[in-house]
Amino acid sequence: MADAVLFEFLHTEMVAELWAHDPDSGPGGQNMSLSVLEGMGFRVGQALGESLARRPPSIGLAQVSAAAPQAVPGDAGLQGGAGHPQVPVQRPVDGRVPEADGQPPHQPPGFSSAQGTYVLQDNSFPLLIRMASGLQYLEEAPKFLAFTCGLLRGTLCTLGVKSLVTASVAALPACKFQVVIQKS
Amino acid sequence: MSRQANRGTESKKMSSELFTLTYGALVTQLCKDYENDEDVNKQLDKMGYNIGVRLIEDFLARSNVGRCHDFRETADVIAKVAFKMYLGITPSITNWSPAGDEFSLILENNPLVDFVELPDNHSSLIYSNLLCGVLRGALEMVSPSRTPEM
Numbered sequence: 001m002a003d004a005v006l007f008e009f010l011h012t013e014m015v016a017e018l019w020a021h022d023p024d025s026g027p028g029g030q031n032m033s034l035s036v037l038e039g040m041g042f043r044v045g046q047a048l049g050e051s052l053a054r055r056p057p058s059i060g061l062a063q064v065s066a067a068a069p070q071a072v073p074g075d076a077g078l079q080g081g082a083g084h085p086q087v088p089v090q091r092p093v094d095g096r097v098p099e100a101d102g103q104p105p106h107q108p109p110g111f112s113s114a115q116g117t118y119v120l121q122d123n124s125f126p127l128l129i130r131m132a133s134g135l136q137y138l139e140e141a142p143k144f145l146a147f148t149c150g151l152l153r154g155t156l157c158t159l160g161v162k163s164l165v166t167a168s169v170a171a172l173p174a175c176k177f178q179v180v181i182q183k184s
Numbered sequence: 185m186s187r188q189a190n191r192g193t194e195s196k197k198m199s200s201e202l203f204t205l206t207y208g209a210l211v212t213q214l215c216k217d218y219e220n221d222e223d224v225n226k227q228l229d230k231m232g233y234n235i236g237v238r239l240i241e242d243f244l245a246r247s248n249v250g251r252c253h254d255f256r257e258t259a260d261v262i263a264k265v266a267f268k269m270y271l272g273i274t275p276s277i278t279n280w281s282p283a284g285d286e287f288s289l290i291l292e293n294n295p296l297v298d299f300v301e302l303p304d305n306h307s308s309l310i311y312s313n314l315l316c317g318v319l320r321g322a323l324e325m326v327s328p329s330r331t332p333e334m
Contacts, residue, residue: 003270005242006235007203013231014210040209047205047299147206 004126011127014040015143034143038150045154053159116181120152121174128173141169145177152177200272204298211311221309228310232317233324240322243269251326256280258327259287262319271295 018033127144131137145167152165162182169175210231214224243249247265252258263275273295279288296312310316 004199005239006270007199007206009235009238010203010206010210010231013234014206016234017227017231036213040206040213043209043212044202044205048201051201 008126008130011144011147012130014147019143034146037143037146038153041147041150041152042154042157043150044147045151045156046158047154048151049155049158052155116183118179118181120177120179122176123174125173125175128169128175132172135171137172138169141172141175142167145169145175149177152179156181200295201298204295207296207314208300211309215306215309221306225308225310225313228313229317229320232314232319233321234317235314236318236321236323237325239270239318240325243322255284255287258323259289263289266322 014037018036125145127148128141131140131144149165149167153163156163156165156179164180164182166178166180167175168178211224211228214227215221218224218227243266247269249261249265252261259277263277267289268274273291273293275289275291277287278290280286294312296315300311302309302311
């Protein structure tokens, strides 16, 4: 039973390690490290997806694609530490109340069923919380989110959902993951 | 309903799996990046050290353990409190040197090696070398003269 902070520390070190090789090698090197991190997250997500899939389904198959992105960040342990709020998920679909903890009410709806796009918002993302708050380190944020993007994509992949996941940050430590389900 | 009740232990299990799998992905990546296992070991140790340096703060803040007065006490805290808190295991302490400045931690069920099978061409890779670095970094923050080996 590994403690949740272990993962956070390990993740910080992974980011530092990947950027230590080529500290500043232009946009090409940056993208390379990002995709390496994302790839690692993808593999981990695939394996985690297998244990998620073993659980008794509480949802119909048709809703899997809707529920899976919601299930991942909370269940995959990123929220494992006590005291973290659950991931507020913007999902005003099928009349359900979005699971909002302190979510600003003026947020636009993040879901559009026509395009299969979901936005997952976390107002205090655990991997950013130890880093900073505010705007100063905003440009450093993408490297701390690449792994989780891969994690989401990998988990969805195991559950049979092809997707594209990108992350965006408006102000630390809040972030949004955009999951675009790809029609096969 | 039962799913709600299981939620606590399940999410704990997931966070444990998340750590183990992430560590595996990291070792895999390091093996790709470096040509020989020695360099991977060194890198794992270095990363562990950096983690340990920060982990000790978390540990002291959460465990309420005071300063240890001798190495035996340190060994006890590491095995019974620290390993228990972070990995959920309690290694046994053996092989004390006569001078009392050296001991071994025997890990019966190392959670880092779940789901792992090392290929033959990595015989000199010390898979869990991160732990050595963590111990070194954490101990160095409380006392400057201890170096664990695996």
